[in-house]
Every structure is written in C-alpha cells, then in structure tokens.
Amino acid sequence: MSKPIIATTSLAGCFGCHMSFLDIDDRLLDLIELVEFNKSPINDIKNFTNVCDIGLIEGGCCNTENIHILKEFRKNCKILISFGECAIMGGLPAMRNDVPVRECLEEAYLSGPSTVNEERILPNDEELPMILNRVYPCHEVVKMDYHLPGCPPNADLIWDVLHALILDVNIELPYEVIKYD
Amino acid sequence: MIENKIQKILDKFNRDKTRLMDILLHIQSEIGYIPQTLIQPIADGIDLSAADVLQTISFYHFFTLKPRGKYTIYLNNSIVAYMMGREKVAKVFEEECGCKFGEVTEDGLIGLFDTACIGMSDQEPAALINGKVFTNITTFRAREIIRDMKQGRKVEEMFATTFGDGKNASPLIRTIVRNRMKRTGPVLNMSYKAGNTLLKQVAQMTPKEVINEVKLSHLRGRGGAGFPTGLKWEFCRRASGEKKFVFCNADEGEPGTFKDRVILTEKPEMLFEGMTIAGYAIGAKEGILYLRYEYMYLKKYLEDVLDRLRKNNQLGPNTANIKGFDFDIRIQFGAGAYVCGEESALIESSEGKRGEPRNRPPFPVEKGYLDYPTVVNNVETLCSVVRIIQNGGDWYRSLGTEESTGTKVLSVSGDCRYAGIYELEWGFTVSDILEMAGAENTLAVQVGGPSGALIGPDDFNRTLCYSDLATGGSFIIFNESRDILRDVVMNFTEFFIDESCGSCVPCRNIPTLLKHKLEKILQGHGTEKDITDIKEWGNMMQINRCGLGHTAANPVLTSLKNFRHLYEDKIQKTVEFDSGIDLAEAVAESCEFVDRIPKF
Numbered sequence A: 001m002s003k004p005i006i007a008t009t010s011l012a013g014c015f016g017c018h019m020s021f022l023d024i025d026d027r028l029l030d031l032i033e034l035v036e037f038n039k040s041p042i043n044d045i046k047n048f049t050n051v052c053d054i055g056l057i058e059g060g061c062c063n064t065e066n067i068h069i070l071k072e073f074r075k076n077c078k079i080l081i082s083f084g085e086c087a088i089m090g091g092l093p094a095m096r097n098d099v100p101v102r103e104c105l106e107e108a109y110l111s112g113p114s115t116v117n118e119e120r121i122l123p124n125d126e127e128l129p130m131i132l133n134r135v136y137p138c139h140e141v142v143k144m145d146y147h148l149p150g151c152p153p154n155a156d157l158i159w160d161v162l163h164a165l166i167l168d169v170n171i172e173l174p175y176e177v178i179k180y181d
Numbered sequence B: 001m002i003e004n005k006i007q008k009i010l011d012k013f014n015r016d017k018t019r020l021m022d023i024l025l026h027i028q029s030e031i032g033y034i035p036q037t038l039i040q041p042i043a044d045g046i047d048l049s050a051a052d053v054l055q056t057i058s059f060y061h062f063f064t065l066k067p068r069g070k071y072t073i074y075l076n077n078s079i080v081a082y083m084m085g086r087e088k089v090a091k092v093f094e095e096e097c098g099c100k101f102g103e104v105t106e107d108g109l110i111g112l113f114d115t116a117c118i119g120m121s122d123q124e125p126a127a128l129i130n131g132k133v134f135t136n137i138t139t140f141r142a143r144e145i146i147r148d149m150k151q152g153r154k155v156e157e158m159f160a161t162t163f164g165d166g167k168n169a170s171p172l173i174r175t176i177v178r179n180r181m182k183r184t185g186p187v188l189n190m191s192y193k194a195g196n197t198l199l200k201q202v203a204q205m206t207p208k209e210v211i212n213e214v215k216l217s218h219l220r221g222r223g224g225a226g227f228p229t230g231l232k233w234e235f236c237r238r239a240s241g242e243k244k245f246v247f248c249n250a251d252e253g254e255p256g257t258f259k260d261r262v263i264l265t266e267k268p269e270m271l272f273e274g275m276t277i278a279g280y281a282i283g284a285k286e287g288i289l290y291l292r293y294e295y296m297y298l299k300k301y302l303e304d305v306l307d308r309l310r311k312n313n314q315l316g317p318n319t320a321n322i323k324g325f326d327f328d329i330r331i332q333f334g335a336g337a338y339v340c341g342e343e344s345a346l347i348e349s350s351e352g353k354r355g356e357p358r359n360r361p362p363f364p365v366e367k368g369y370l371d372y373p374t375v376v377n378n379v380e381t382l383c384s385v386v387r388i389i390q391n392g393g394d395w396y397r398s399l400g401t402e403e404s405t406g407t408k409v410l411s412v413s414g415d416c417r418y419a420g421i422y423e424l425e426w427g428f429t430v431s432d433i434l435e436m437a438g439a440e441n442t443l444a445v446q447v448g449g450p451s452g453a454l455i456g457p458d459d460f461n462r463t464l465c466y467s468d469l470a471t472g473g474s475f476i477i478f479n480e481s482r483d484i485l486r487d488v489v490m491n492f493t494e495f496f497i498d499e500s501c502g503s504c505v506p507c508r509n510i511p512t513l514l515k516h517k518l519e520k521i522l523q524g525h526g527t528e529k530d531i532t533d534i535k536e537w538g539n540m541m542q543i544n545r546c547g548l549g550h551t552a553a554n555p556v557l558t559s560l561k562n563f564r565h566l567y568e569d570k571i572q573k574t575v576e577f578d579s580g581i582d583l584a585e586a587v588a589e590s591c592e593f594v595d596r597i598p599k600f
C-alpha cells in the first residue's frame, strides 16, 4: 500500500505553526517513514501533483490568493485541518477586522509613523492579490474537517494528531492540551 | 463653578466610593453628561483611580462623556416597539432632526439614541425623553415632538394626552404611562391595607416564625430563577455578618416585562412592607430598592411614600414598635444595563462598580453587598410575602398548583387586543392566556422574554408553572403576519450581543456568531452544517458565568427546536458547504483605495 500523503501551507500566518511542526524533532524521521509530502513549504513543492490525504492549513484568509490556495487544498485533500489559532479564528491578523480596510491601507502605505512614501505609491499591480475586507477563518471559506488549537499548536499535539490520523487510531486529548487560558 | 458643584455632590455622598453610581447620576443630571475633565477630580475626591471611574461610566448605557443634546430621545428598540411601528417613527425623528440615531443635531439641540426595552411593551413605540416617558408614539406625534423641541418647550409640556390611569396621574408622578391592570388576583387586589400586616401581625412574631410562614407557603422567587424564598432568607439569617441587607430587584430589564413598573406605581407600600418584613426576618437594618434608570419618573413619588412610612412608624427607629428594629430603605438607581438585574451584578453596581456578575460561590446570602450577607428578591416576591404573612402560608399554598404555589403576574404584550398585566394562579395554559388577552391567529409566543422560550401552537396547551413553562412574567404574542427569524430571533439575539458584560468568552462571542449564521441563512446561503453549528455552538453557552450567558442563545436554540421548518425552508439541501462570501464585495473597498479594478 502506498504511503498517506500530506500537504501543508501557510496563508495569513507567521509560519510559527510550521516551526512548531518542525519541533516534533526526531519524530520527523519516523514521520517520513510513514508518509510522503506533497505541496508544502517543507519540501518546496509548489503545486499539487497528487491527491493528498491530509492538508494542514496555517493562517486564515486575508487576501484573494489565500482564498484561492485554500480552495485548491480543499479540492486536493481528503482531510483538511485548521492548524493553529490564525487558521481557526483569524488570529492576530484578524485584529484588523474592526478597522475599515481603507484605514489600514492608509496607515500602512501613507500615514504610518514609519512610512516613507513621498510618491504615494499604492500596491495595485494586477499581479498582487487583492486585500479582503476582513480576515476570514478557514472554516468560513471552505469546509474544514478538524481544528488544531494553539498559537502555535504544541508539537506533541501535532504529532499525536498526525499519528492518529495516519494509523487510524484513537487519540487522547487531555484537557491541558486543548486549554489555552 | 462646575468644580464647586462637583465637590458639593461628592460631599453629599460623603466621598464614599461605593456611591459612585449616585455621584455620576447627579453630575449627569446637573450637566447633561460627564465631561472628561471631571474624571480625575471625581476620582481624587473618592480615592479611586481615573480608570476606575471611567470603567464604571463606560459600562452603563445612560452615562455619557459627550453631550447628547439638550433634548435626548432614547427610542426603545425592543421587539414589540418594532411590531408597533418603531421604524416609521424613527425615520420621522431622523428626517425632522437631520441626523441619524446615535448622533446629535449640529446645533446640539436634539440627540437620537436607541435603547433596550424600557418596560412599556403594552404601549409601544415608547421613548424616554429627558427622563420622561412618551408612549404610543406615532409618526404624527414624532413630528410634533421635534417641532416642540425646536420651539424650546419644556418636556412635560409636550404631552398630548391626559395622564395615565391610577397613580400615574398623582401630583408626584404625572406621567402619560398607563397601568393596564387587566386582572388582579389574591396578591394585587384592592383588599390591601398598607402597614396592617407589619404593625399588627409581624410585630407579634419572631423572625423565625416569619421565615417558617414563608417556607410553609412554598413561595419561589418571581424574578425568574425561582429559588425558594423562605430558604434564601433562612440562609441569610444563619450567615454570620455584622450587618445584613435586603435588596429589592426592580431592574426589570427582560424585554417584554413591565409588571414591576405597575406594582411600583400602584402598590409601593406593599413592596416596602415586604422589604421590611424581609429585613426583620433576616436581621437587616437597611433595605435598598435597586430601581432601573428607566423608571426615574417614579423617584419623587417613591421617596414620598418612604417619607410617609417613616412618619407612620413603618420605617425608621423601632420600626413597627419592634424594639431595636431600626429599618430603613433607600433607592439605588441603575444607569441602563440589563445584566444588572442579575443579583450579584446588581450588588456590584450598587457598590459603584461595573455591573459584572460575580463568581459564585460565595452567594449573596453569605457575602453580598459590601461583603455582608444579603437577600435579593424581586418586587413581586416581596409583595407576595405580605399576603403570605397576612393570610398564612397554608392559604397561599392552596393557590396555584402543587409545586408552583400562589400567583404570578404576567406582562402580556404583542399581537393581542388586551395587552397589560394579569395576575393569575399558576397552572394556566398558554391558550388560556391567549384567550384572556384576545389574541387571534397566533403564530408564536415568547414565554419568559428573550431568555425564555419561543413556542409554537403545538405547545399552547402547556402549563405555566415551574415544572413546565417557568417564566419571570414576560409573555409576548406574535401573530401570523410576523417573520419569526428575521424580526423576532434577530432582535432578541442583538439584544444579548449589546447587553453581555463581556467577561466570558462564549457569551461575548457566540451570540455574534449565531447572528452571522442567521444572516447567512436568511440570505439563502445556509446549509445543513450551519444548523448543526448553531446547535453545537449554542450549547456551549452553558459554561458562561451567569444567567445572561446561559440563556443568550435561547432565541436561536428554541426557535430552532420549535420552528425548525423555518430554518429548513431557507437552507440549500443539495449543497454541502457555502461560504456565503461575496468576493467582489469583499475586495471592493481595498481595490477602490488603491485604485484598481477588481478582476477574478
């Protein structure tokens, strides 16, 4: 039987969740025995070349490209996991949700105290993704199957979850692992 | 000048920080708002930090740091107001003023603001204008009112009708509010003689005998939670504390409830007598009536009643000639916050703080006001006590049903011919009440206000009692012309979003998420998953700290239970997932700002 395939991505996130993934340390060696990686920053594969079993999504959606990628993942992955607070709730980037996007752009590109932009150039190249009115958590954009809480999720939790999914065994979720307060 | 006034107000309350609510209410009534520049002097005067003062101010709806107009119109936005034509009235106000709700006219003359239920559901649309209540406002009246304001008339000269029935017309009230007592029963009927029970009966009893009589009656709290009153008093009597306190909860914030307002107007002596009896029973010397700001128009009248009781030995030193029983009552006003009806929030508020519910235990009977053992009872509970002592616990228990003894005063409003208050023995069915109130083509009834349940015709044969349909008294009727989801459930959910104190994460967030789900479903983007989400998320509300959070999902959850077809009809059956996101709309603002034409 071929190995299960995993894909990962970071949308509007800080890569902290991926760093925590790497924190499973030597278990990475066990993991690559068990699975194969497809599209992921870990191996730098840019496009899906195969249908995947598990997709890990870090970060929510703040622009049209995030939405596009997330939909790609939904199309190509059997199980999709919101991986970390930003994916689940929008997280830190969503702090802008109460501020009109116009004001955010104004401050970022024109009037911010550390901004020098004498020509008042605004990012409007067609190649650039378009900014959304607010940051959307993943489950509002596509159907998500699981949510893995934490900022970032603890490495042991990531390992336990992948392990359980790959080997199709039950997972223990003690209260401390999913409580963050 | 202002500084002097402030110092005087601070002195009036002995520079006591626990009286911050009163201090702020006085300043606001003096100046019309609380200028930012006064926060530090107030804080210094009562030994608090500016942040403490500011957080109390910011908590309450009626406190404001900015002027809200020489005339301030607070137009009720509860469900019944909408049913009776609020939208058109609001539109006229906006047109005539040239400003929107939430704003003040440029000349500072008129401010337009929304406010939650002001306890006038039987005479909507209603508004508070500079503390005076205006009821049954029509578009015609709205135009007149604004015209009068522009001519600088006094608010009390703007009434265009005779004063209300009963005591509403008395010189110290003079309001156009109507009582509409459609039916009185054993507690509220005319046979009451003020002071008799206290002076003739209680004076001959020991506190323990009083408590036993109340226990015998099986009276349960009428404020909603239904805790046995005698037991509560016994706990408080037994609790150790140098002092004890009796509170009457007259916050009456549950939309659709107005029975306490009528009792306070017609039977204040009875209520105060009940508080005095409670004080005697638990060993308290001070009673506090926590009265919602919306009922400020009763202030002079109630204070006058208290004065009279003091003169008649029904309050004051050796009350009722009971040696050493020096009982007195003061009125504590709130400043607009539904959550302050929750007993521990009510106590916090009375101590001058934000009305945030406390963690329990300890319960108020052990550690309440200023950390002393405290009993909090509803207006109606305390009135019932007077009758219980007068006629005996056995007599009271003979009324109502086996496990729900006595009577309940209902506030009936909405689509019916005879809105008003009805005192009924427990055990009536919903159909009985609909018939009594002259309701026809009824589609649904909200029993117990937004925190209660929305029920449909299948449940109209159910009984009002603690073991079936418990209620604090709000009974709102909707006929077949009403849109349950769009109008009713949405309005109630928004109410809870506004009124959550914000301490608990689920209470702060889930109602907003439920509202988004509801909007999505109403826009035709809903799926089966949205319905299961609503149910699962709604059930999480049980981990909140107080009753507000426990019930804030009820409008959605009970309508889903009893009107599931309304949800099912609107969702897409063959679609598994729909984000409901309109991408073009989502990028419109940012693209416009950077001058770019959206392309997908």
Ligand SMILES: Cc1cc2nc3c(=O)[nH]c(=O)nc-3n(C[C@H](O)[C@H](O)[C@H](O)COP(=O)(O)O)c2cc1C
Pocket (backbone or CB within 6 Å): B220, B221, B222, B223, B224, B225, B226, B227, B229, B249, B250, B251, B252, B253, B254, B338, B339, B340, B341, B342, B343, B344, B376, B377, B378, B379, B381, B382, B546, B547, B548
């Ligand atoms: C959000 C909230 C609002 C409440 N509002 C009121 C109220 O306006 N009046 C009232 O008597 N009880 C209200 N209660 C119930 C009180 O917490 C308390 O149970 C009651 O005042 C006790 O008096 P009782 O035993 O005589 O009913 C409210 C409870 C909650 C959770």
Ligand code: SF4
Pocket (backbone or CB within 6 Å): A012, A013, A014, A015, A016, A017, A018, A058, A059, A083, A084, A085, A086, A087, A091, A092, A150, A151, A152, A153
């Ligand atoms: S959840 Fe935390 S660690 Fe993960 S992307 Fe967001 S901010 Fe970074």
Ligand code: SF4
Pocket (backbone or CB within 6 Å): B339, B356, B357, B499, B500, B501, B502, B503, B504, B505, B507, B508, B544, B545, B546, B547, B548, B549, B550
């Ligand atoms: S449940 Fe809501 S209202 Fe009650 S304490 Fe928590 S946040 Fe405040």
